[in-house]
Amino acid sequence: xxxxxxxxxxxxxxxxxxxxxxxxxxxxxxxxxxxxxxxxxxxxxxxxxxxxxxxxxxxxxxxxxxxxxxxxxxxxxxxxxxxxxxxxxxxxxxxxxxxxxxxxxxxxxxxxxxxxxxxxxxxxxxxxxxxxxxxxxxxxxxxxxxxxxxxxxxxxxx
Ligand SMILES: [Zn+2]
Numbered sequence: 671x672x673x674x675x676x677x678x679x680x681x682x683x684x685x686x687x688x689x690x691x692x693x694x695x696x697x698x699x700x701x702x703x704x705x706x707x708x709x710x711x712x713x714x715x716x717x718x719x720x721x722x723x724x725x726x727x728x729x730x731x732x733x734x735x736x737x738x739x740x741x742x743x744x745x746x747x748x749x750x751x752x753x754x755x756x757x758x759x760x761x762x763x764x765x766x767x768x769x770x771x772x773x774x775x776x777x778x779x780x781x782x783x784x785x786x787x788x789x790x791x792x793x794x795x796x797x798x799x800x801x802x803x804x805x806x807x808x809x810x811x812x813x814x815x816x817x818x819x820x821x822x823x824x825x826x827x828x
Contacts, residue, residue: 672698675705682711686724689713693720714742714751794820800827 677696683689693713696705697720707720714720718740741754743765750760757764767775788805790796797803800821807817821827 671695672700674698675703677705677707679707679709679711679713682716683713684716686717689717690720697721709751715740718742719751719753794824797824 674696677693679689679692681692683692693707693709696707707714719742742751743754743758744751745758745761745763747763748758748761750758752759756767784801784805788802788809791802791806791809794803794806797806797820800817803817803820803824803826804814806812807814807820818827
């Protein structure tokens, strides 16, 4: 329906194909048209945005994991739904960082610090922590058990 510019979803569905078929009715291309999809039932949170690149297969559907969760966000200011981003692309609202995002950032910073430090560490005597011993074991291609024993010997583990 090229004239249809707005889809209003009132029927929750677990069927991805039904969701796409309903939501995309307003997305048939017409120059200058901007489709609006009003989803009253949260289908987008179950299936992701309708124009998401999907890998279609005849294999059984994979279990939901953290990696393949639907990554959409709804702006509390304008209710625009979009792919996860630090800022709403519609109104510019800046989201507060979630606990997971803060933890992920901290982990990355610690990893960069450790990698920088490990450039100068070549023997167990240079290591100041258990983490560094494990990083040295990895760097040298040793098993984690080696780092464990080194840590025990140096009194870093009790
Ligand atoms: Zn917004």
